[in-house]
Amino acid sequence: MTASVDVPGYRLRALLDRARAFQQIVVDLSVGLPDSSPGMRRALTLFVDYVDALRAEVSAEFAATADDTIRLANLRTWNTHLKARVGFFDELFRRGDRRIPSSLVDLIDSEIQRMGGQPTHAVVTVGRPDNFMTFTRDLRAALFAGLPAAPTGTTAPLALITAPEAEGARLSWLPITCGHELAHYLQRVRPVTRSHSNDLDPAAVAAITDPPPGAGSQPVTRVFEQIAANWLEELTCDAYAVHRFGAAGVAALTDFLAYVSPVSTAGSTHPPRALRTALMLRWLRGTAGGDDLGIVEGLDDLAVQTPALPEWARLLADHFTTLGDSIWSDVSTWCDTTPYTQADHGDRIKVCARLLRDGVPPVHDPAGEASDRFAVADLVNAVWLVFVEAADTRVNRLALKALDLLDFLQRWQDAGGDMISPTKTPAASPIAAEVGALSASQIRRRLEATDDSRLILVPRLPPKISDPSIDLRLGNQFIVFEKSNTGQFDALNTSQDPRTIQTRIEKSWGDVFYLHPHQLVLAATLEYLVMPPDVAGQVITRSSYGRLGLLSATAVQVHPRFTGCLTLELVNLGEVPMAITPGERVAQLMLWHTSPEETVEDKDDQSKYRHPTGPEFSKIREDKESQTLVNLRQRFSNARLT
Known part of the structure; x- marks a missing residue:
């Protein structure tokens, strides 16, 4: 004789198991979430709390009711309740927020406060590819609606916006x-x-x-x-x-x-x-x-x-x-x-567009004061102005770098940091004959020049140039090595990608990055450089940090005409973790005069690292001889088999 099935008990176990599985999905997404995403972390915590409250409520209600018909009706209601929250999570949160620039989230926070709203945790996530969406209700209230045991709290409200991945990151x-x-x-x-x-x-x-x-x-x-x-x-x-x-x-x-x-x-x-x-x-x-x-x-x-x-x-x-x-x-x-108009900002838009075309992130007018920075709307209009003239894939990347620098400079200034105002020098001031390493005065003249001999450094922060080198600051993006199941990594194997052993992370301005003993990390300079055609450089670690065990794994060579942020290969040779803060002066750039090579029109197109705005993954497979080396390997293997 077959025993009767406890249908209500079976349905209860299935519901609780489904809730646990959903909660684990949320927890997995939150693992490794950067500190630069406090809003996202808070939102995911609310989902975890919701599942805990739901399970407690369902279990208590089930135990308090003896009638199986009522039990089944209640379980159907709770299943619908959970299903709605899972669908909401899948639509707005499943894809995460790691492709969304943190400076964009900071901008939303500041805009809300500018309009009189209270301090908010902005959350910008990657949503469907066919639409933007704003969730205007209180997330806590929406999740716990219908749960009498909903937890209370006084945390900052969440401003939740989802954006398509391609558009949200540009x-x-x-x-x-x-x-x-x-x-x-x-x-x-x-x-x-x-x-x-x-x-x-x-x-x-x-x-x-x-x-x-x-x-x-x-x-x-x-x-x-x-x-x-x-x-x-x-x-x-x-x-x-x-x-x-x-x-x-x-x-x-x-x-x-x-x-x-x-x-x-x-x-x-x-x-x-x-x-x-x-x-x-x-x-x-x-x-x-x-x-x-x-x-x-x-x-x-x-x-x-x-x-x-x-x-x-x-x-x-x-x-x-x-x-x-x-x-x-x-x-x-x-x-x-007042509305943003071209009558008031047209000249600034044109300067921004000119800088973008020249491969420079627009932060302020080079002919103006360093404290007179461009508005975000100036940047966006300049991007669209350049698009009208010609498609240029680097424009959005340069503009995002400018947005990031504007965010940093505002925080730097609010924290009491100084700026360096450009020195007004006659446009006809000639560059004296240079041999060997550039002196402090020669570097200053290069920074103040108005012709092709000019060295561009964005942004310019203290100290002023008094030594034959330029101090460089740490950016807020890092590429770290991860432990993986990869037995070995072959740089010439096209089926393997550096991202299988490395990952990119971003720190908020003011947050700390901990470099562990003997750990190698790829970082980048805060500054964006444009090198003249007759100057080469070399980046070394500042001695003050070198004495603490922080060194560049390799001396970075900077070629003439290089444009972009410099990738720094930093290693901690000490025995304790070292805390480094984005914005610290960790390196210095020494410069040498060199005879300019004949201009190559497509030189920029031949470069593997084109206008980098952060640390770059290795692109060794783009070396022209990579296929030759692969062919050599194959011929050697074939010879051994014959």
């Missing part, structure tokens, strides 16, 4: 992340005061024969009210992006909208792309200066409504076309700042 789409998406959150922090009504003409609504989607049994007027509210919020976010970033805001949004939806369609949550483009162009051109630089030139075609909108969408489109100026006015009042 500066060109920053007006979406820190413009449109952030505005969704800011409207909850500080609601927009409306100078107009969002009500539709009742007679026009009653005349609609083709009702909007989702009408069902609901009154048509109620459906229209909800759609109008959704469209108004989206258009308000668009207006904020244009107000904050000018032409770059229009370019970023229209480009992404055209990417995810080649055809302009209307939905219950989002207005058609054509309407959004038309209004953004109107707002941009209605501000002082418009778009004299031509960043959005040619986008008018995207404002044409094709194919024809359904009747209900045309009614709403006409409604918001009429309200367009009022929306812009309300957002301008809400922001408490």
Whole structure:
């Protein structure tokens, strides 16, 4: 005789097992999470706490109920509860945040405080490739809704934004992340005061024969009210992006909208792309200066409504076309700042663009004061201006380096750090004849030159040049070696990649990196260099650190015309871990005059390490003789077999 199955008990065990498995997934994602992600760490902790609370609640309720029918009904409810949270986690958190620059997260924090919000932990994660998303509710309340034993706390709120991986890690789409998406959150922090009504003409609504989607049994007027509210919020976010970033805001949004939806369609949550483009162009051109630089030139075609909108969408489109100026006015009042315009910033945008074309991260105008730094909006507009002229893969990388440096310099200045203002020297000041190592005065002249002999160092921080070398500071990115199951690593084996034995990490400014005894780590200089064609250099560890056991594993050779951050191969020869802080002066650059080689037009394209902005993984396989060495190996092996 077969024993009866305890169905409620079986379902309980399955639910608890599913909850434990989900919790382990969350814990695995949080393992190794860098200290530069406090918001992400807090969010994942909330998910772990949620599973603990759910398991406790389910077990207690199951034990307190004797009726199996009620037990099964309750278990179905808790299964639905857990399933919703797992789906939410999978959509917003599963892919993590490691590709998102920490400076972007810091920028969101500062923008929220600028708009009057309390200190916040911003969380920017990698989401679906077809959309950006902002979670505007309180994450704790959303997770624990329906759980009477929800824990309480007073931690800083979380501002949660998800971005596609490609766009989230690039500066060109920053007006979406820190413009449109952030505005969704800011409207909850500080609601927009409306100078107009969002009500539709009742007679026009009653005349609609083709009702909007989702009408069902609901009154048509109620459906229209909800759609109008959704469209108004989206258009308000668009207006904020244009107000904050000018032409770059229009370019970023229209480009992404055209990417995810080649055809302009209307939905219950989002207005058609054509309407959004038309209004953004109107707002941009209605501000002082418009778009004299031509960043959005040619986008008018995207404002044409094709194919024809359904009747209900045309009614709403006409409604918001009429309200367009009022929306812009309300957002301008809400922001408490003047719009970002080319009339005020056009010259700065052009200088930024020129520096990007020259392979230099724009931090401040070389002809101005070091303390007069570019705004983030200047950088973004410069990126789109360069894109208009020609595609350049390095532009976003250089702009992100500039954003990172701007973040560091602000923190440096807030902590009491000094800056070096550029010395104004006559443009015709000649470089004296140089032989051998450059002296302090020769280095200073190189830094102040205005012709091809100029040595570029971004940023310039104390101390001033008084010795025949330049002190270099530590950046905040590191490549560390990891223990793995790889028995050996063959640099010429194309099936193996350095990332199997190494990983890149990033530290927040002010955080500490611990270099353990006999550990080798790849770091990079904070400074970005552009070497003249007749100067070579060598990087060595500063003696003050060398006496503590910190040494460069190799003396870094810097070739003429090198452009980028220098990778430092640091090793701790001491017997105790050494704490090093990004921004420390750990190395020095000595320079030598050399006869300039004949210019090679495609030299930059032949370089393996092109404009690095952080430590670089080894690219030894790109050596031209790599395939020759592989062929030699193969022939040797074949000879042994014959």
